[in-house]
Amino acid sequence: MSDIRETNMAKISASVEEDALLEQEAEQDEELNSLSPKERIEAERLKQAELKTQMAINRLEEAKQKATSDAVKAKLQEEIVATRQRKAEIEEARKTQLKEAAKTTTTVKTASDLVGTGAKIASDVRGSVNDTTSKVRETVGNVAGTLETVSTPGTIFLPVTILLIFFFLLLPVNGYTRAQWLWMSLTGSAKINALANGEEGVGQSTGQGGGGEPTTPTRIYTFTGVS
Amino acid sequence: MGSIMNWLLAWIFMFLLLYVLSRTRAGHTIIYYVSWMLVLLLVVTHADQVKSLLTGGNF
Numbered sequence: 032m033s034d035i036r037e038t039n040m041a042k043i044s045a046s047v048e049e050d051a052l053l054e055q056e057a058e059q060d061e062e063l064n065s066l067s068p069k070e071r072i073e074a075e076r077l078k079q080a081e082l083k084t085q086m087a088i089n090r091l092e093e094a095k096q097k098a099t100s101d102a103v104k105a106k107l108q109e110e111i112v113a114t115r116q117r118k119a120e121i122e123e124a125r126k127t128q129l130k131e132a133a134k135t136t137t138t139v140k141t142a143s144d145l146v147g148t149g150a151k152i153a154s155d156v157r158g159s160v161n162d163t164t165s166k167v168r169e170t171v172g173n174v175a176g177t178l179e180t181v182s183t184p185g186t187i188f189l190p191v192t193i194l195l196i197f198f199f200l201l202l203p204v205n206g207y208t209r210a211q212w213l214w215m216s217l218t219g220s221a222k223i224n225a226l227a228n229g230e231e232g233v234g235q236s237t238g239q240g241g242g243g244e245p246t247t248p249t250r251i252y253t254f255t256g257v258s
Numbered sequence: 259m260g261s262i263m264n265w266l267l268a269w270i271f272m273f274l275l276l277y278v279l280s281r282t283r284a285g286h287t288i289i290y291y292v293s294w295m296l297v298l299l300l301v302v303t304h305a306d307q308v309k310s311l312l313t314g315g316n317f
Contacts, residue, residue, distance in 0.1 A: 174284075175282070178283075178287045179284050179287065183290040187286060187289055190294045190296075190297055191289075193293075193297050194293055194300075197297070201307050202304070
């Protein structure tokens with residue numbers, strides 16, 4: 032009864048070990064995908080060596096089971112221990128190789144991610160600028176289009192003419208409007224003194240030309256040294 | 259000299275602006291309405307002078 036129980040327990044533990052081994056191999060396969068071809072070959076080689084060592088351990092254990100002599104069993108046990116140690120070393124070497132390869136991959140991936148992110152940001156900014164430019168152009172076009180549709184009764188010359196009239200007849204400069212100054216100049220009622228060295232001069236309107244001009248003296252500044 | 263240059267530059271700039279605006283229909287509309295607004299502004303600020311001008315005062 033106890034023999035059957037022991038056999039069943041051995042089968043269950045073997046099955047559990049097998050599942051764990053398969054899971055580990057699946058994880059390792061995923062890690063291998065991120066390696067370069069050279070690194071992958073090296074990792075496969077180490078894995079094969081590890082599997083061969085495991086097979087050697089299994090064979091030695093079977094032989095130990097079948098052995099009848101204690102001396103043979105002890106020798107086989109020594110070999111099993113040495114083989115297990117060798118297997119542990121190979122496993123360690125493979126894990127180290129995978130870790131270093133993962134580090135390199137991470138660094139390269141980070142650098143390429145940064146470059147990619149930079150390029151993406153640049154293209155986003157460019158796109159935003161283009162969008163803004165086109166929107167501004169569209170808005171200006173819309174405004175210009177609206178202005179073109181607004182009616183302008185009469186011609187443009189009417190308000191411009193009125194402005195010119197105001198300019199000459201309404202806005203005083205140094206006491207007189209431009210029209211008054213023009214009239215006084217034409218009739219000889221206004222003079223501008225020619226000066227040297229930027230001194231102030233006095234232009235006088237004598238009031239003798241056309242009717243009604245006042246006789247208040249007015250200062251007119253002339254500018255000398257014009258080159 | 260300085261103020262003559264400023265004055266000259268201001269006039270040149272104004273005529274340049276008018277020229278640019280006059281090239282398009284929208285610019286014509288702008289000049290039209292801005293001119294009328296200036297006329298109204300001058301009439302409002304110089305009301306007495308406008309009145310004397312129209313009634314044949316000092317001219």
